Amino acid sequence: MTTTTSPVPENIPENAPEHVPEPGGPADDGPPGGPPAARPVRLIHTESTTEIPVHLLFRDAPEPEPVRLRPAVVARRADADGKAPQGRGTGERPRPAVPRIEPELVERPARVLPGVAGVLAGVCGAAGCVATSWWAGVLPPPVAEVFGPVARAGAAGPGPAQWAAYAGAGALGLFGFGGLARGRTGRAWVLGLFGRYRGTVRRTGLMWVNPLLLRRRVDVRLRHWRGEPMRAADRSGVALRVAVLVVWRVRDTARATLSVEDHEAYLRACVEAALVRVPVAAPGAGKGAVEAAQDALTRLVAADTAPVGVEVFAVRPVRVEYAPEVAAAMHRRRIAALDAQHRASVLGSVVDSVEDTVTRLTVRGLVELDDYERKVLVKDLTVAFCAGRGDTGP
Structure with missing residues (x-):
């Protein structure tokens, strides 16, 4: 019995898959004079060869991050200083541009x-x-x-x-x-x-x-300024006339002299603007409302005057009154409120007195009253006490 082997190509890698001849399949034409070569067997009979687009092979790769453009102000500052702006490469976020104060506008000691x-x-x-x-x-x-x-x-x-x-x-x-x-x-x-x-x-x-x-x-001393009555409004929008006391001083003489024409006039304008924006406590308001209005006015005026070298310590309303156009109406409203409050207090005291009188009479056994007699007694005592309070006054 003679065994025939097919020639093995020389340039086949070691890990190349072996071709198994399909049983019963047609054989390819082999070399002349030799046995026919075996055709490779399909492991999956329904397999087909298709072309895969190249871009689908890299679908799972992360997309490149978008390039963030730096602000124009930061770019100009970086170019002027000769340094690169802080970005993602350094691990810090770029900071917004802050306006710089010129050296001429900052106080410094003179040579004397x-x-x-x-x-x-x-x-x-x-x-x-x-x-x-x-x-x-x-x-x-x-x-x-x-x-x-x-x-x-x-x-x-x-x-x-x-x-x-x-x-x-x-x-x-x-x-x-x-x-x-x-x-x-x-x-x-x-x-x-x-x-x-x-x-x-x-x-x-x-x-x-x-x-x-x-x-x-x-003048760099601690100074106070009391202005004329200015227009303001309370939380309800009622027009007021407010006179304020401002405690302030010049902190930076260079800014106060060179940055504005008159720092005192600028301070007055800032106080007027703050009174328009901050509601002032109306006359007769509580202590808490007055202190809250003072704190809000002080913070607002101090923030407005800081760039010109003026330091504000306190802005206190010293006189608050209603505007002339609403003074009469608000006066009548206040009198009506006081009158209603007085009537409520008088009625409460009368009811307490009647209740105490009826309770003492019944508890001590001086009188025996049914429901009808009790109502009549309460009514008479109430009328009598109210008449007495009205004659003698509050």
Whole structure:
């Protein structure tokens, strides 16, 4: 018996599936002169070959996250600073742009010298002028004899050198004496040169300030302001006239002087705007409502005045009254409410008195009353007590 084997290709991988000849199936044509090659057997008789689109092979892959655009303000700031903005790569969220305050609008101490330096400079300048006059020979003879012999006796007058000495000594004296200033407690100087802020002086005592600088005096003490009656409204929308007391002070002299034209007028405008937005406690309201209105007014005015360097401590309504157009109607309404309250209190006291009287009479056995007699007695006592209260008054 002879066994025939089919030739095995050389370039077949080891893990390639083996082809099992289908039993009873037709055989392919083999090499000439040899047995026919076996056709591979289908494991699933209904199998078919289809093409799978390439994009379906990657359906489970995560989609790329959308690129978030940074705000324009943050981008400009990052470009100006030369740094990349904080984003997803650093693990932090980009922060919103915050308006920066220019260095010129923030209070900083100015450069000043002690007053002794100005006095010395002024004295030196005056002494230089006297020495130049002696040098030029223009001093009177009695005065010149005090300083010694005249250097240029018989001179016609000061020459160019003497005039130059006069100019230097005079400028030194003017700068020395002209820059002297006195600082007082609770006052500050805001200095400026050619429209530019140069600093604030809060020192006290004698000091020397550059005389070329423009000085603006600012009061930094704790101050209070009581305004005229302003328009306001209560929670019901009734028109009111309110006079407020504002306790405040200047905290940043640079902003208070340079950021607004008049910080006191700005404070008044902020108080008027706050009274329009915050309901004020009506006359006769409780203590809690009054304190709540004060706190709301203080917070609102303090927030509005903080950017201009003004610090507000309290905004207290000191006088609250109804507007003239509603004063008469509200007065009648208040009187009616008081009258109703008085009547309710009187009626309550009368009922208590009648009940006490009837109870005492029946408990002590002074009278025996049935239901009808009890009602009649209660009615008579009520009329009598009400008439007595009406005659004697409350």
